Amino acid sequence: MKIEAKTLEEAFRSLVFAPSRTPESKDLDAAFCELSPYREGAIFLGHWAGRSEWEIHRQGDEVVMVIDGATTLTMLIDDEEIPHPLQAGQLIVVPKGVWHRFETPDGVKVMTVTPQPTEHSVTRPGPV
Secondary structure: OOOOOOEEEEEEEOOOEEEOOOOOOOOHHHHHEEEEEEEEEEEEEEEEEEEOOOOOOOOOEEEEEEEHHHHHEEEOOEEEEEEEEEEEOOOOEEEEEEEEEEEEEEEEEEEEEEEOOOOEEEEOOOOO
16 A cells, blocks of 8 residues: 655646536536545545535535635535535534535635545435
């Protein structure tokens, strides 16, 4: 097993900024990368602006850290949308089994520790 250190700056340089992400967006692979496998998932980086689809992780909590820029992470809890504005240097944990999405008007760079699999929904999901 080969283990090596990686810099976030170098990894972000390999990404292609996605300037107008929507829940229906396809072909966003260049805006994201897997930095390293981790437990039942991986550590990922992303660089985009716009709005994501809803997603949920049923196998564990997800850690989200904003590296640069700002975003609002909205969690769907008890059928209520609860926004969490985040800026560079802030971290939040999305609890296991909570639907969530990102709204990012001006661009963000994030690092996540994400359990797999991930489910996605273009439309707002109902209560879990």
